[in-house]
Amino acid sequence: MELKWILAIGFEAAFWLMLAGFLVLRYRYRVEGITRFFVAGVLIDTAGILALGVWDFAETGAVSVYTAFIVALLAYSLTVGKEHLRRLDRWMAANVRPSRRVSR
Numbered sequence: 721m722e723l724k725w726i727l728a729i730g731f732e733a734a735f736w737l738m739l740a741g742f743l744v745l746r747y748r749y750r751v752e753g754i755t756r757f758f759v760a761g762v763l764i765d766t767a768g769i770l771a772l773g774v775w776d777f778a779e780t781g782a783v784s785v786y787t788a789f790i791v792a793l794l795a796y797s798l799t800v801g802k803e804h805l806r807r808l809d810r811w812m813a814a815n816v817r818p819s820r821r822v823s824r
Contacts, residue, residue, distance in 0.1 A: 724786060728772055732793065735765045743808070747816040769793055 742758040745751040773790030777783065 724772060724776055728769065728786070728790065728793075731765055731768045731772070735762065738762070738765070739805075743812050743816075747812045748819055750818050766794070766797065 738758065738761045742754055745754045769790060773787055773794070776786050776790070780787075
């Protein structure tokens with residue numbers, strides 16, 4: 721497997737792990753201020769994916785399957801993906817209970 725595919729899959733996996741961690745910390749443990757770290761992480765992740773697409777296009781000079789994959793990821797995240805995240809966020813807010821702290 722080429723390095724560029726490994727990096728793209730790594731960035732995507734990092735996003736989903738970051739999202740899961742964010743949602744658990746926000747709704748289960750009520751960690752305040754986590755949102756700004758998540759947004760910063762999403763911006764870095766998106767910039768990394770965009771850089772991979774630009775790198776591939778600059779290297780090949782043509783739109784390849786890889787470049788189309790990167791464009792599809794970015795298009796999804798900037799369009800339908802936003803609504804999917806909002807729905808997931810609403811679901812988490814409605815269905816995840818905060819942890820109970822045991823008094824000693």
